[in-house]
Amino acid sequence: MPSQTSIKAFRGAFFDCVADPFYGSVEESIRYIPDGLLIVENGKIKEFGSYEHLQPQYSDVEYIAYPDKLIVPGFIDLHVHYPQTEMIASDSNQLLDWLERYTFLTESKFKDPDYSQHIAQFFLNELLRNGTTTAVVLAAVFSESVDAFFEAANSRNLRMIAGKVMMDRHAPEYLLDTAKSSYEESQKLIEKWHNKNRLLYAVTPRFAITSTPQQLHLAGKLLQEYPDVYLHTHLSENVNEIKFVAELFPDSLDYLQVYEQFGLVGKQSIFAHGIHLSDSEFQRLSETQSAIAFCPTSNLFLGSGLFKLHQAKSREYPIPVGLATDVGGGTSFSLLQTAHEAYKVTHLQGQNLSGLQALFLATLGSAEALSLDDKIGNFEIGKEADFVVLDGRATPLLALRTQGKIHAKTIEEIADFIFSLIILGDDRSVAATYILGEQAYIRS
Numbered sequence: 001m002p003s004q005t006s007i008k009a010f011r012g013a014f015f016d017c018v019a020d021p022f023y024g025s026v027e028e029s030i031r032y033i034p035d036g037l038l039i040v041e042n043g044k045i046k047e048f049g050s051y052e053h054l055q056p057q058y059s060d061v062e063y064i065a066y067p068d069k070l071i072v073p074g075f076i077d078l079h080v081h082y083p084q085t086e087m088i089a090s091d092s093n094q095l096l097d098w099l100e101r102y103t104f105l106t107e108s109k110f111k112d113p114d115y116s117q118h119i120a121q122f123f124l125n126e127l128l129r130n131g132t133t134t135a136v137v138l139a140a141v142f143s144e145s146v147d148a149f150f151e152a153a154n155s156r157n158l159r160m161i162a163g164k165v166m167m168d169r170h171a172p173e174y175l176l177d178t179a180k181s182s183y184e185e186s187q188k189l190i191e192k193w194h195n196k197n198r199l200l201y202a203v204t205p206r207f208a209i210t211s212t213p214q215q216l217h218l219a220g221k222l223l224q225e226y227p228d229v230y231l232h233t234h235l236s237e238n239v240n241e242i243k244f245v246a247e248l249f250p251d252s253l254d255y256l257q258v259y260e261q262f263g264l265v266g267k268q269s270i271f272a273h274g275i276h277l278s279d280s281e282f283q284r285l286s287e288t289q290s291a292i293a294f295c296p297t298s299n300l301f302l303g304s305g306l307f308k309l310h311q312a313k314s315r316e317y318p319i320p321v322g323l324a325t326d327v328g329g330g331t332s333f334s335l336l337q338t339a340h341e342a343y344k345v346t347h348l349q350g351q352n353l354s355g356l357q358a359l360f361l362a363t364l365g366s367a368e369a370l371s372l373d374d375k376i377g378n379f380e381i382g383k384e385a386d387f388v389v390l391d392g393r394a395t396p397l398l399a400l401r402t403q404g405k406i407h408a409k410t411i412e413e414i415a416d417f418i419f420s421l422i423i424l425g426d427d428r429s430v431a432a433t434y435i436l437g438e439q440a441y442i443r444s
Helices: 051-058 082-087 095-111 113-129 143-155 179-193 213-225 239-248 255-260 279-288 296-301 335-347 355-362 364-369 396-401 411-424
Strands: 007-017 030-041 044-050 063-073 075-081 132-138 160-163 199-205 230-235 269-273 291-294 321-323 387-390 430-435 438-442
Touching: 007 051, 007 355, 007 364, 030 051, 030 063, 030 411, 044 051, 063 411, 063 430, 075 082, 075 269, 075 291, 075 321, 075 364, 082 095, 082 113, 082 132, 082 143, 095 113, 095 143, 113 132, 113 143, 113 430, 113 438, 132 230, 143 160, 143 179, 143 199, 160 230, 179 199, 179 213, 199 213, 230 255, 239 255, 255 279, 291 364, 296 335, 321 335, 321 355, 321 364, 335 355, 335 411, 355 364, 355 411, 396 411
Parallel strands: 007 063, 075 132, 132 160, 160 199, 199 230, 230 269, 269 291, 291 321
Antiparallel strands: 007 030, 030 044, 063 387, 387 430, 430 438
């Protein structure tokens, strides 16, 4: 018996990116429809355009209308640790001390499937409350933590990428796997979860410090055996981390070459941070089309440094970049707040990040970094209907700042509205989040 067709219509002001605003004009890069109509059929975008143009074709469909809101594609978080949810805002020194004092102890709890399920549900609630519809997620070293996360994400029809952390040295004994066990467990998890509905797997060595050469070799073997899975790890976050990596791998030219020699650098690779990269490393990341997850709130909180966004987005050696919260080193699940901090990071280096560029990094930019821009990232016909309804009057200050701008008619006005949302907005600015055209969160 054929499945029943489900058609929904959403009316409001719509904004999305259709190209990269770091390289093209604003007019060529963004699309703004002050009074638009989005038609969703069975979870995918069937039609998108002005209300005036499309309304006659869909006059018999009841509209879900957001007259004083802005509808944008769902946010994409390129790097976040779900087991660190409960330890967010833990005071410490920089990265390595913070890992030892808080992170490892917290992650030890995720051997328990029930506990993992509890935190996974809380974590996904937070993502949706903040308008995040897709994320690249590190689980703990335990397979139970991965199963719990994917079960929770699958039950909500979410497009999520996750993987078991691989870690066989320089961590507490209770958190260590072995090169062999990490390979075998990851293989089983890939077979179980990768490409199941909207779920995707990432081979996830934590970073070079906590993986032996044998483990990194087997991580590369997994990528060869399953060429459509991702590689997700950390790179060049902290000065002391980089020194330690150099001691552990004295024959490597630099941090990136540690991963290169094991076949871990390529188009499906996501490297978090990349703060202290050399010019050569930037060039090689560009040549391999590897992606960088820009984690400004974490980089500032842990005192790691300032990411050179404009070098990563140079015309000579462009690198796919997306925004990431990096909770729990990061201090907020909100990609609006993350974009706010990204703006400050660029300003401290004498550069500028426009609100439109920041929104690109949180939507289409991250989708391109994941090679998922054929599925998510904007409102192109045929893509999955994950989107967020933003409220420019969510707080008294925002309402004062944006008065009249919600009904923007020009690109300049909508650019100003979006910038004010990024600087002043947070989870309160998210009025609703939709997954495949179905309401997954509404602000009470």
